[in-house]
Amino acid sequence: MINRNILISGAGIAGTTLAFWLKKFGFNPTLLEISPKIREGGYAIDFMGAGYNVAERMGIVPDLKKVDIDFSTLRFVDKNNNEKGSMNYQKIKNFLKGRAFTLLRSDLAKVIYNNLDKDIEVIFGNTIKNIEQDEEKVVITFSNGTKQNFDLLIGADGLHSNVRKLVFGEETQFEKYYGYYTSSYTINNASIGNNAFSMYNVPYKQVAIYSNKENKTTTFFIFTSIEKLSYQQHDSGKQKQILKAAFGDSGWMCPQLLAEVDTATDFYFDSISQIKMECWHKGRVSLVGDACYCPSLLSGKGSTLAMAGAYILAGELKQAGGDFNEAFHQYEKLFKPFMEKKQKAAQFFAKSFIPKTNYGIWMRNLAFKLMSVSIFSKLFLSQFKDSDLMLKEY
Numbered sequence: 367m368i369n370r371n372i373l374i375s376g377a378g379i380a381g382t383t384l385a386f387w388l389k390k391f392g393f394n395p396t397l398l399e400i401s402p403k404i405r406e407g408g409y410a411i412d413f414m415g416a417g418y419n420v421a422e423r424m425g426i427v428p429d430l431k432k433v434d435i436d437f438s439t440l441r442f443v444d445k446n447n448n449e450k451g452s453m454n455y456q457k458i459k460n461f462l463k464g465r466a467f468t469l470l471r472s473d474l475a476k477v478i479y480n481n482l483d484k485d486i487e488v489i490f491g492n493t494i495k496n497i498e499q500d501e502e503k504v505v506i507t508f509s510n511g512t513k514q515n516f517d518l519l520i521g522a523d524g525l526h527s528n529v530r531k532l533v534f535g536e537e538t539q540f541e542k543y544y545g546y547y548t549s550s551y552t553i554n555n556a557s558i559g560n561n562a563f564s565m566y567n568v569p570y571k572q573v574a575i576y577s578n579k580e581n582k583t584t585t586f587f588i589f590t591s592i593e594k595l596s597y598q599q600h601d602s603g604k605q606k607q608i609l610k611a612a613f614g615d616s617g618w619m620c621p622q623l624l625a626e627v628d629t630a631t632d633f634y635f636d637s638i639s640q641i642k643m644e645c646w647h648k649g650r651v652s653l654v655g656d657a658c659y660c661p662s663l664l665s666g667k668g669s670t671l672a673m674a675g676a677y678i679l680a681g682e683l684k685q686a687g688g689d690f691n692e693a694f695h696q697y698e699k700l701f702k703p704f705m706e707k708k709q710k711a712a713q714f715f716a717k718s719f720i721p722k723t724n725y726g727i728w729m730r731n732l733a734f735k736l737m738s739v740s741i742f743s744k745l746f747l748s749q750f751k752d753s754d755l756m757l758k759e760y
C-alpha cells in the first residue's frame with residue numbers, strides 16, 4: 367500500500383466516516399477539525415438508503431438504534447398550537463422494513479466518532495492555512511504556524527470548504543443558492559413540544575420543534591430570502607439577529623423559542639445551497655461530502671450521501687493500493703453521476719419547498735397526509751432507497 371498518510375480536513379459526517387474506513391483498509395488517517403470538539407447541533411434527519419447500508423457495514427446500526435427517535439406522528443399546527451393535520455410516519459417507515467431511523471444530526475456524528483479506532487489522531491481547534499503539493503507529497507501549513515507533510519489531503523469540511531477554496535478557488539464559482547436559509551439549535555431543560563414533532567408554517571417561513579425524553583427541545587427554522595444575505599460565516603451574533611428579525615413576529619411559539627437563541631451552544635445557520643463542480647480532485651487532493659457535492663436540505667439526504675461518498679472514496683483507495691490517480695478517478699466515475707441525479711431531484715423541490723400562501727400551506731399539509739397512504743408513501747420513498755447506487759464490497 368502506498369500513500370498511507372492521509373490528512374482529512376473536517377470531522378463532520380463525511381470526515382469521520384472516511385477516517386473509519388481508511389483505518390480499516392490499512393491507511394493512516396489524521397482528522398483535523400476547526401472546532402474545539404466534535405460539533406453538536408442540527409435537526410432530525412431521515413436516515414435510510416445508502417447511508418444505512420454503509421452504517422450496517424460499519425457495525426454501528428445497534429448504536430444508531432439506541433438514539434433513533436421512534437416517533438409515530440408529525441403534527442401540523444396553527445398559531446394557537448391546534449393540530450391542523452398530521453402525517454402517520456410509522457406507516458412510511460414500515461415501507462422501508464425497519465431499515466430507517468430518524469436521528470438528530472448530532473447523535474449520528476457522535477456515534478460515528480465514538481466508533482473510530484482509538485489510534486486515529488484527531489486534531490481539534492486548528493485548520494489549514496496553506497497547501498502546497500508536488501510529485502511526492504502535500505505540504506500543509508496549519509493556522510498555528512506548524513508545517514507537516516502528508517501523502518494525500520481530503521477536504522471533508524462541508525459546504526464552505528476551506529480545502530476547496532485553497533485548492534480550487536472561491537466558493538461563488540461552485541455554490542448554487544436556492545432562496546432559503548435554515549437554522550437549528552437546542553434548548554435545554556424545556557420540553558416545549560410534548561415529545562412530538564410539530565411543524566408550523568406561515569407563508570415563506572416554517573418552524574418545527576421536537577422535544578425528547580431528556581427535556582431538550584431541538585428547533586428547526588427555514589425562511590425564504592430571494593437575495594443572498596450578507597454576514598460572515600462565523601459571525602453567529604449577526605446570524606442570530608437575522609433569525610430573530612425573520613421570525614420575531616411570526617406567532618406560535620416563535621417568541622418563546624427565539625428568547626433562548628442567545629444562550630444556545632450548538633447554534634447552526636446556513637443558506638440552502640448546492641455545490642456543483644466539474645471535478646472533485648486536483649493532484650493529491652480530493653473532496654468528499656458537502657465540500658464537493660452538497661445536495662442541500664432540499665434532498666433530505668446530505669448526511670447519508672456524505673457517508674456513501676466517504677465509503678466509496680476509501681474503498682477505491684484500498685482497491686488501487688493507494689494509487690490516488692486511479693482511486694480519485696474511479697470514485698468520481700462511480701459516484702458523481704449518481705450525485706448529479708440526486709442534486710437534480712432536490713432542485714425540483716426548490717420553488718415549492720416552503721409554501722408562499724395559506725392555500726399552499728393547506729395543499730402541502732394535504733400532500734404530507736396522503737403520504738401515509740401506502741401507494742403514495744411507496745412512490746415518495748422509492749427515491750430514498752438509493753437502489754440505483756451499487757455499493758461494492760471492498
Ligand SMILES: Cc1cc2nc3c(=O)[nH]c(=O)nc-3n(C[C@H](O)[C@H](O)[C@H](O)COP(=O)(O)OP(=O)(O)OC[C@H]3O[C@@H](n4cnc5c(N)ncnc54)[C@H](O)[C@@H]3O)c2cc1C
Nearest residue numbers: 376378379380400408409493523524528655656663668669
Ligand atoms: C453543527 C452542524 C449542524 C448542522 N445542522 C444541519 C441541519 O439542521 N440541517 C441540515 O440540512 N444540515 C445541517 N448540517 C449540515 C449537514 O451535517 C451536512 O449537510 C451533511 O451531514 C454532510 O456532511 P459533511 O461531513 O460533508 O459536512 P458537515 O457535517 O457540515 O461537516 C463539516 C465539518 O468540517 C468542519 N470544518 C469546517 N471548516 C473547517 C476548516 N476550515 N478546518 C477544519 N474543519 C472544518 C466543521 O466544523 C464540520 O465538523 C449541519 C452541519 C453542522 C456542522
